[in-house]
Amino acid sequence: MSRPPAPIDDARIRRYLLLLLPEPEAEALEEAYVVDPEMLDRVRDVEHDLLDDYVAGRLGEGDRAHFERRYLTAPRLQERVALARALRAAAGPGAGARAALRQRAAWRGPAALAAAVVLGVVGVSVWKWRDTTPEALATPPATTVAQAEPSPPSKAVDGAPGPRPAAAPLVVALSPTLLRGAEGRRDLSIPAGTAAVVLELEGDPGSLVGASRLQATLATVEGALVWVGPAEPAGRRGRPALLASVSVPAVTMAPGDYLVSLADPDAPDEPLQRYFLRVSGRPRHEK
């Protein structure tokens, strides 16, 4: 076959996907991606971006019309659109995901899905009972716990009582990383007598740039807001990945899946980090 090789750029691939490429060029591109898996990957990549642009409303009028004519009339392609839409909603704290969430009831649907989904991936990267001896409290992480212990003004939703004076806080380090948490993931079991669960929120310190104060929100993955309170920014002593600590009354954390968000109180709808937490044990307190 002696066809002069036409340069294949992303724009050309987009036109192919929208059925706008002249047939000889389309045929050449098809041969290229059947022969070369890397070319197929490239076409798929362009298609994913096209799908994502469509569900994000970023396509121009003309492209959108072509796209809908192509992708909304074939079942297999329609499924790709549906998946793009669902992934956009589930993918997390991007602006697009938030916009999608706002279109539905706050913290419901996709957010719950995202949380449920990611629970299998992220969450508790480390958890441990912290020794409450003075020596232990004097170490940097424990100091953070000790400072968080008095539980600054916070709001328990649904009338949950505030924390009782506690003997031993349960300290849990949460990582927002979707990629490293799986190995260390363990469900959190809250033993009887626990007054507070100190969440040590880890992540990229760069994500907090510009945030002078921090607030943490705990919600169930079904969308029910459970608790809101200030988060204490961490110093950089020894644990550069530790962003903040927050002490949550254990009584508010019934068994279930939770979504924890860290945000600037001035922009609570723009989470800087999100974490997922599964509580498998019911806290018990004296009445």
Added chain:
Amino acid sequence: MSSRRGPGGGLTAEAFACLLARLAPDAERAGAAYEELRRALVHFFTWRGTEAPDECADDALDRLAARLHEGVAVDDVPRYTHGIARLVLLEYWRRPESKRAAAEDLDGRRAAVEPPHDDALHDCLGRCLGELPSDGRGLILSYYVSEGRTRIEGRRRLARELGLTESALRNRAQRLRDRLEACIGSCLGARTAPLSAGKR
């Protein structure tokens, strides 16, 4: 490896073995090459708008295997496969039901496929993500989290975090998305089969 299920059902084990032998000298690499070729064909038939891209792809591969088994001289198997795929496509378009659909498409009379219900979609997405390996779930959500101008930088950063090249990351993300698509397709299909059965 996908099961062989060409519509004619005439593919023999010998022909299939012949195809694998032409794709690579050892079974493992031949299997991978076969899946790669099939994947390309499924996309080809999908992008060309056929309603049963998997069947068309299997049909093309069956014919390819048969030709090779018959002793047809083929220098470049993937390129030859593309030729067969085009033939299968032409035959597909000649089918009466395909002509009707195409005509409706051109006239703009063909109704858009009804999008899957949100709840069903989200249920299926949750289930299908659950079937991915845990690192895969994280990867695909991370890969598609950024958009616009941050997309490139976000993916670059993700590749660095994972210790992958950008190309390898893209490759993994795409295969995961392929798996998700296939899973969600069957999941939604299983949910809607009783309803759509009466429409066809």
